[in-house]
Amino acid sequence: MDKSSELKLESKVSNCKYIFVVGGVISGVGKGITASSLARILSDRGQIVTAIKIDPYINIDAGTMNPTEHGEVFVLDDGDETDQDMGNYERFLGVDLSRTNYMTTGRVYQSVIERERNLEYKGACVQVVPHIPLEVIRRIENARDKVNADVVLIEIGGTVGEYENILFLEAARIMKLRKPNSVFFVMVSYLPVPGNIGEMKTKPTQHAVRTLNSSGIQPDIIIARSKMPLDEKRKEKLSMFCNVPIDHVISAPDVDSIYDIPLNFEKEGLGDMICGTTGMTCGPAINEGSIKWKKFAKSTHVKNNVVNIAIVGKYFNTGDFTLSDSYLSVIEAIKYSSYKAGSKPVLTWISSMDFEKDPKSINTLSKFDGIIVPGGFGSRGIEGILKTIEYARKHNIPYFGLCYGMQLMVIEYARNVLGLKDANTREVNPSSKNIIIDIMEDQKDKLEKKNMGGSMRLGAYPATLKKGTVAYKAYGSAEISERHRHRYEVNNAHREAIEGAGLVFSGLSPDGKLCEIAELPGSLHPFFLGTQFHPEFKARPLSPHPLFTAFIKACQKSKKNTK
DSSP states (O other), X not given: OOHHHHHHHHHHHHHOEEEEEEEESSSSSSXXXXXHHHHHHHHHTTOOEEEEEEXXXXXXXXXXXXXXXXXXXXXXXXXXXXXTHHHXXXXXXXXXXXXXXXXEXXXXXXXXXXXXXXXXXXXXXXXXXXXXXXXXXXXXXXXXXXXXXXXXXEEEOSOTTOGGGHHHHHHHHHXXXXXXXXXXXXXXXXXXXXXXXXXXXXXXXXXXXXXXXTTXXXXXXXXXXXXXXXXXXXXHHHHHHHTOOGGGEEEEEOOSOGGGHXXXXXXXXHHHHHHHHHTOOOOOSSOHHHHHHHHHHHHTTOOSSEEEEEEEESOOEETTEEOGGGGHHHHHHHHHHHHHTTOEEEEXXXXXXXXXXXXXXXXXXXXXXXXXXXXXXXXXXXXXXXXXXXXXXXXXXXXXXXXHHHHHHHHHHHHHTSOOTTOEETTTOTTOSOEEEEEOHHHHHHHHTTOOTTOSEEEEEEEEEOTTSHHHHHHTSSEEEEEEEESEEEOGGGHHHHHHTTOEEEEEOTTSOSEEXXXXXXXXXXXXXXXXXXXXXXXXXXXXXXXXXXXXXXXXXXXXXXX
């Protein structure tokens, strides 16, 4: 790099702005969507933006956590298993992020301990403060450098006042001390409206701001979440008691579509406010990017041309509630392709165990235009899923299987078409004579040693498609790259027999050893296709995934044919 280039880079780094997003009052208040929306706004206005999620748990990554406890595990191109908010960042920004954009308490401590063991602290006494916050800052700056960002959005998980995120707030405070004109804070807080009172209350947010102040941080902007818009009186109260200018209190009421949020923020003047507050030179609010986003957001409000889709799986229930966050990316991918096709998707969550308890209830699937079986692990509910797949195949209902949904699709075909009644996956029945889905060769040693964390086949891998197949027609290309998360694959010992019975392995790894897509030809079924990978991770609002789009179109066609 020549001297002038070094000077330009140094100048850009010194001008980089850091916007921390923190939460107050309750969890799940919408920090991730707020950070994603701010990133979208600033990106459309000409800034190079990257986003970071900080999770306060001790886990090194999200990969070992139960989806019903924490929501979806989102996998990046480089194989990092992350929090679902990373998926929101990618979808709103339309970019692929990397492991530099994600950190946890466990990951930060692990790095500090490894550096201490390698004598990288030159014999110093390594302490929680300052070394842990400094490691957090180092990671933030690495993410900035990776894309040469103008703006870094940093979402700190949890709620202010929790013990777990104190050290991350300390890192933000130190950054503010070092770069007072480059670091800014947005608090996303909740304003309840108690039913027996009927008045929106600001006191919880006042207390949340005081708690944030006790960490040495003053918010520059308050995003006030509630079920209804804020009135002027509430804005005045928050301004007075939280020490924030009244025009820096932004109303963020509940909306039907999260994709309206960037547009609503712009209506509130948030884009201009952030650009003015941070001193950034930004483009106009109305620009090519915002026009495209507005067109997409409008399509999310379609009310006609409904497609009814059953999602049959097993990571739905937590207590008396349905946790759809277990499959957040699947839901969004369905939406994007449905909106593109001019349809409104109506999703029904069905536990596969219902079909095991009451076999006759399988007939309820007849009312759906399409069926999706998403990913999963283990034996629970598997027989119910196999009954689901058989029903979809025999009744010509469009079927889309993702990861485990593809593996079970192949097993169902081997059992009921090829006649191998004991066909199974080694994961469920290792003593079966016909192991259709077997553990990958490189995974055997990992399982024996109980090396479970971050050890699956993870991240983006290439695949080659057979011309003339449903998959090839959907992609319009013979070469693709998709994200994986699995330990098991189709057993090649049975591949020839299965294909001889009519199922086509239309996508293979470049060396031809791994089956990536299985399907029935379009002449035999409206849409019967499964992928070993997770296509939902690469679906974007402005670029829906081609396989989901092909599935939705098949659902529309199937629906028309039943009228």
